[in-house]
Amino acid sequence: MDRPDPDEQARVDAARAQLPALEASIYLNTGSSGPLPLTADEALRQLEDYELRYGRAGHDAYEELLARMAECRAAVAAVLHASPDSVALTRSTTDGLNAAAWSIDWRPGDEVVTTSLEHRGLLAPLAALAERGVAVRVADVGDGGDADATLAAIESELSPRTRLVAASHVSWITGAVLPVARIAALARGAGAWSAIDGAQSAGAIDVDPAAIGADFYAIPAQKWMLGPEGMGALWASERAIRDARQPYAGWWTTDEATAHGAPVDGPSGAGGSPGGRVDPPGATGSPGASGSSGAGGSLGAGTDRPGAGPHLAGHGPLALRPWPDARRFDTTGFHRPSVAAFGRSTGWLAMHVGLPWMYSRGPRLAGMVADGLASIPGVSVLTPRGSMATLVTFRVAGWTAEEALDALQRRVFAILRTVPGMDALRASVGWFNSEAELDRFLETVEEVARHTPATFPRRAELTILDQ
Numbered sequence: 046m047d048r049p050d051p052d053e054q055a056r057v058d059a060a061r062a063q064l065p066a067l068e069a070s071i072y073l074n075t076g077s078s079g080p081l082p083l084t085a086d087e088a089l090r091q092l093e094d095y096e097l098r099y100g101r102a103g104h105d106a107y108e109e110l111l112a113r114m115a116e117c118r119a120a121v122a123a124v125l126h127a128s129p130d131s132v133a134l135t136r137s138t139t140d141g142l143n144a145a146a147w148s149i150d151w152r153p154g155d156e157v158v159t160t161s162l163e164h165r166g167l168l169a170p171l172a173a174l175a176e177r178g179v180a181v182r183v184a185d186v187g188d189g190g191d192a193d194a195t196l197a198a199i200e201s202e203l204s205p206r207t208r209l210v211a212a213s214h215v216s217w218i219t220g221a222v223l224p225v226a227r228i229a230a231l232a233r234g235a236g237a238w239s240a241i242d243g244a245q246s247a248g249a250i251d252v253d254p255a256a257i258g259a260d261f262y263a264i265p266a267q268k269w270m271l272g273p274e275g276m277g278a279l280w281a282s283e284r285a286i287r288d289a290r291q292p293y294a295g296w297w298t299t300d301e302a303t304a305h306g307a308p309v310d311g312p313s314g315a316g317g318s319p320g321g322r323v324d325p326p327g328a329t330g331s332p333g334a335s336g337s338s339g340a341g342g343s344l345g346a347g348t349d350r351p352g353a354g355p356h357l358a359g360h361g362p363l364a365l366r367p368w369p370d371a372r373r374f375d376t377t378g379f380h381r382p383s384v385a386a387f388g389r390s391t392g393w394l395a396m397h398v399g400l401p402w403m404y405s406r407g408p409r410l411a412g413m414v415a416d417g418l419a420s421i422p423g424v425s426v427l428t429p430r431g432s433m434a435t436l437v438t439f440r441v442a443g444w445t446a447e448e449a450l451d452a453l454q455r456r457v458f459a460i461l462r463t464v465p466g467m468d469a470l471r472a473s474v475g476w477f478n479s480e481a482e483l484d485r486f487l488e489t490v491e492e493v494a495r496h497t498p499a500t501f502p503r504r505a506e507l508t509i510l511d512q
């Protein structure tokens with residue numbers, strides 16, 4: 046493949062220097078977990094070290110966490126062209142999709158529509174709904190590359206009972222970019238909510254959930270955002286923030302989660318005076334705070350009226366008190382260093398690497414890899430070329446996916462993965478991959494394809510004397 050011009054090469058080199066994992070392999074598995082930038086690693090280490098030396102219980106540690114959460118939310122919002130108020134922090138894509146699935150007050154006979162190309166992270170929450178009597182209808186969208194056919198398949202599964210349409214932006218199986226804006230519009234037209242799985246899109250291609258018109262858009266930290274494990278985010282539409290049921294409630298989802306509102310026994314064990322809560326402007330009784338009263342989730346007789354019901358030491362009346370913004374969808378149990386690291390990796394991408402450049406270079410390289418693979422005799426590319434992002438799924442004739450994976454890994458340290466059930470390999474091509482290593486990868490696939498597992502020349506194995 047053509048080498049980039051000197052400016053681009055310098056940019057690639059500078060970014061690669063911040064991603065040490067790229068030195069250890071041809072890194073083609075960001076669809077599972079991306080390489081961590083040094084700045085995120087620094088944040089992890091610094092905070093771990095601070096916690097080890099000074100403990101985790103001081104009120105300043107709690108305030109620090111609040112500040113890091115706000116910073117992280119703002120960084121994610123910048124990537125999603127969104128306001129920080131529309132972003133909740135989670136620990137994974139799956140968390141966000143569960144929140145979306147459980148934000149609907151399901152009634153017997155209700156239906157959810159999804160596609161045949163989804164990941165367990167979306168399917169598992171839907172299976173949990175099915176356990177409770179919700180019918181899950183699956184639209185067969187083929188490889189996902191034909192937008193009109195995808196739309197038609199989804200439309201044919203809609204019914205007056207459809208309450209949710211849930212689909213990926215980019216399929217983890219074929220790598221197809223699904224027509225999510227049109228899917229969200231279909232859902233809206235049918236009076237249903239829409240939830241988009243952004244695991245393979247956020248950080249890989251430009252994502253604007255508001256422009257898509259989705260109600261929920263769930264993303265992970267650890268994949269294309271190059272963040273730590275155990276973090277994610279959920280973007281929620283104004284309608285979702287206003288009208289959706291609170292799927293999960295905890296310390297972070299309440300408007301008590303402020304610096305001054307730290308209760309006696311807050312999540313960090315930090316001090317704070319009982320009843321010393323500071324309400325954010327408009328938090329209580331605002332139209333958005335539907336979860337605390339009426340249809341939004343009454344907790345029982347009297348408890349949804351301020352001042353009524355049982356009083357609990359340090360907390361006032363039992364009530365949900367959800368934030369009037371997307372924080373009502375936060376999950377809990379955050380690992381502070383990881384919150385900071387997610388903010389750092391996201392900020393690094395946005396401020397140092399440059400999002401438009403990433404979004405142009407990543408899919409361009411992936412397209413070249415798809416073309417390169419397709420030109421190798423015996424290799425078939427399953428990813429729809431006209432509608433792809435940064436994942437390339439392919440097969441090598443005469444090889445099982447496991448065998449080909451093993452050969453590629455042994456021969457050139459290419460780290461990729463298989464797609465279960467498809468007997469295929471999936472390469473995740475990042476903007477940070479170099480043209481030279483992608484050429485090496487393609488040459489090696491060509492070498493594999495010229496052979497069978499039986500004839501493939503093995504590299505000499507290291508023998509340890511006497512063993």
Ligand SMILES: Cc1ncc(COP(=O)(O)O)c(C=O)c1O
Pocket residue numbers: 076077136137138139140163164165166167213215216217242244245264265266277
């Ligand atoms: C499309 C898709 N959705 C969801 C997930 C699950 O992501 P997480 O581990 O962040 O929950 C993955 C992970 O590979 C994925 O590819």
